[in-house]
Amino acid sequence: MRHTPPPAFQAEAPVDLAFEVLDRMLRDQAEEHGLALHSGHGRSTWVVLGQGEYGARRDGAGAVVFARADSPDWLFTLKEAAAYQLAELGCVTAQALSWTGPEQAGAHPPNFSLGRVAWVRPLGQNFLRMRIEGQGLERLARDMIHFRFVLPQADGATQWPRLTAAGQAVWPQELHRPAYTISAIDAAAGWLETDIFVHDGGRICAFAANTAAGIEVGLTGPGGGGMPQAASLLIGGDETAYPALARIIAVQDPAARIDCHLFGASTDYPFPAHPGLHLTHRPAGEADLAAKLAQEGVQAERVWIATEKARLQPLKQEILRQIPKDRAHLAAYWIAGR
Numbered sequence: 001m002r003h004t005p006p007p008a009f010q011a012e013a014p015v016d017l018a019f020e021v022l023d024r025m026l027r028d029q030a031e032e033h034g035l036a037l038h039s040g041h042g043r044s045t046w047v048v049l050g051q052g053e054y055g056a057r058r059d060g061a062g063a064v065v066f067a068r069a070d071s072p073d074w075l076f077t078l079k080e081a082a083a084y085q086l087a088e089l090g091c092v093t094a095q096a097l098s099w100t101g102p103e104q105a106g107a108h109p110p111n112f113s114l115g116r117v118a119w120v121r122p123l124g125q126n127f128l129r130m131r132i133e134g135q136g137l138e139r140l141a142r143d144m145i146h147f148r149f150v151l152p153q154a155d156g157a158t159q160w161p162r163l164t165a166a167g168q169a170v171w172p173q174e175l176h177r178p179a180y181t182i183s184a185i186d187a188a189a190g191w192l193e194t195d196i197f198v199h200d201g202g203r204i205c206a207f208a209a210n211t212a213a214g215i216e217v218g219l220t221g222p223g224g225g226g227m228p229q230a231a232s233l234l235i236g237g238d239e240t241a242y243p244a245l246a247r248i249i250a251v252q253d254p255a256a257r258i259d260c261h262l263f264g265a266s267t268d269y270p271f272p273a274h275p276g277l278h279l280t281h282r283p284a285g286e287a288d289l290a291a292k293l294a295q296e297g298v299q300a301e302r303v304w305i306a307t308e309k310a311r312l313q314p315l316k317q318e319i320l321r322q323i324p325k326d327r328a329h330l331a332a333y334w335i336a337g338r
């Protein structure tokens with residue numbers, strides 16, 4: 001049951017499905033991802049995600065899916081999350097949903113904005129730091145630290161996403177949009193920075209190495225989890241996670257104990273200083289750490305690890321054997337060979 005006022009921004013869409021199907025879907029999601037689940041007298045069910053919630057309620061023999069958020073951009077993200085889950089069920093395609101809501105047909109989706117490359121500079125041996133300037137970056141300056149870098153077409157004829165009259169985002173072109181971490185942001189001054197690990201064959205890497213000031217890029221988000229804060233943390237990752245690890249270290253209380261494992265080939269990244277930080281360098285050492293944790297146990301209050309998908313597996317298995325999901329964020333940041 002709800003004990004607080006609902007978030008200000010709301011949208012809903014009727015679906016031709018029994019409420020029970022959606023209720024089951026939401027309960028499964030809450031269980032799988034450790035989300036808070038709410039139920040309104042058996043007539044509605046919703047999960048909480050970031051600064052909002054999405055769910056379903058009975059409507060005659062069918063149901064209505066809804067999303068509610070504290071801001072229009074997060075509302076949009078929740079609508080997309082709900083649509084994705086319904087599509088995964090195999091029952092409804094995202095395009096078939098007709099949302100009510102505040103968006104305007106033809107406008108860019110609220111969780112998308114354009115920016116321009118200000119500069120790209122080498123950061124140590126392995127990274128390029130890119131500053132992007134743009135308007136409307138406030139949505140990316142909250143506690144979530146990731147965005148999707150939308151790569152423009154090489155010929156300059158990029159068609160960016162637009163909203164339909166039903167409030168759905170359409171992408172006229174298939175644009176490459178991998179997730180990145182915001183390493184620094186000043187929304188009032190209109191810029192953010194992201195640190196790009198340079199690896200063979202990377203399309204964003206190639207773009208960053210060859211781009212010029214003033215080139216237009218797209219930014220969607222925010223997305224992903226926030227930054228855990230605790231008295232003791234076990235954190236780790238390969239180079240793709242170094243920017244996120246740096247941000248997590250930077251927000252910890254000076255009294256916190258941070259056991260940080262770096263799985264990249266090098267440690268050449270500017271991690272912030274912290275009195276409780278203990279860095280261990282284990283190149284590709286995810287399985288070694290899993291074996292160590294199997295012997296010594298997970299001692300930290302919170303765990304945050306992100307690395308290549310296959311290498312994450314032994315750690316994921318061991319950590320979730322020992323502690324509940326809601327104390328651990330274990331993410332695959334890239335997939336080898338894909």
Ligand SMILES: Cc1cc2nc3c(=O)[nH]c(=O)nc-3n(C[C@H](O)[C@H](O)[C@H](O)COP(=O)(O)OP(=O)(O)OC[C@H]3O[C@@H](n4cnc5c(N)ncnc54)[C@H](O)[C@@H]3O)c2cc1C
Nearest residue numbers: 178179180181196197199202203204205240334335337338
């Ligand atoms: C939430 C989140 C945040 C992330 N933050 C960052 C960040 O701040 N900085 C960052 O550099 N990356 C980050 N990543 C990882 C990044 O999204 C991927 O590495 C992505 O594939 C990079 O896109 P690309 O265009 O460079 O490579 P693509 O063109 O997509 O991939 C080309 C090839 O490179 C391979 N590849 C991808 N990553 C690596 C790697 N690390 N080492 C070796 N081969 C690789 C792929 O398997 C593929 O075969 C993040 C990922 C997630 C999910």
